[in-house]
Amino acid sequence: MLEGHVCWILGPDGRTPVAVDLARGAAWMNAHGPVRVALDAGPSWEVSTVFLARFVPEGVRPDPFETRLRRRGAPNRTEPGATWEEAEGNHLAAVAALARPDPLPRPQ
Numbered sequence: 001m002l003e004g005h006v007c008w009i010l011g012p013d014g015r016t017p018v019a020v021d022l023a024r025g026a027a028w029m030n031a032h033g034p035v036r037v038a039l040d041a042g043p044s045w046e047v048s049t050v051f052l053a054r055f056v057p058e059g060v061r062p063d064p065f066e067t068r069l070r071r072r073g074a075p076n077r078t079e080p081g082a083t084w085e086e087a088e089g090n091h092l093a094a095v096a097a098l099a100r101p102d103p104l105p106r107p108q
Contacts, residue, residue, distance in 0.1 A: 008054045008064050010035060015084040017064050022055065029053045037065065037084065038091045044072040045098040049091040051084075069094045 007025020010032075011018040020028070037049040049067040056062050065081035067090040079094065081087035 002055055004058055005055050006058050008056065008062055010051055010053075017051075017083070019058075025053060025055065037087050040091070040095045042099055046070045047091055047094045047098060049081075049087050051087070065090075067091050067094055069098065071098060 002022055005022060006019040007022055007028070008017045008019055009025055009028040010016065014035075032053075035051040037051060038047070039049070040047045047067065047069055049065065051065050054062040054064050061082070063080035063082045065084065065087035067079040067081065067087060069077045069079070079090045081090050
């Protein structure tokens with residue numbers, strides 16, 4: 001099963017992605033599942049940022065963080081992130097953009 005693969009999980013500090021063998025990765029995933037970095041919502045939008053453990057071929061470094069933007073009436077958008085800090089930055093930028101009032105009036 002997945003020979004030549006590793007699993008990326010969060011290391012001992014709970015923020016830094018590290019590569020581990022498949023058995024340890026599977027055990028970590030069962031114990032932790034997705035790890036929430038941040039969640040914010042307004043009346044018509046939501047921004048959720050999580051860490052998702054990933055199985056990948058050895059030598060591949062994934063973007064294990066995902067910031068998902070949901071806005072009523074618009075398609076969802078997802079921003080990948082490689083580090084906790086990048087994920088937090090993506091999250092804050094998305095919240096700032098979605099929380100802004102529309103620059104133009106909506107048609108009646």
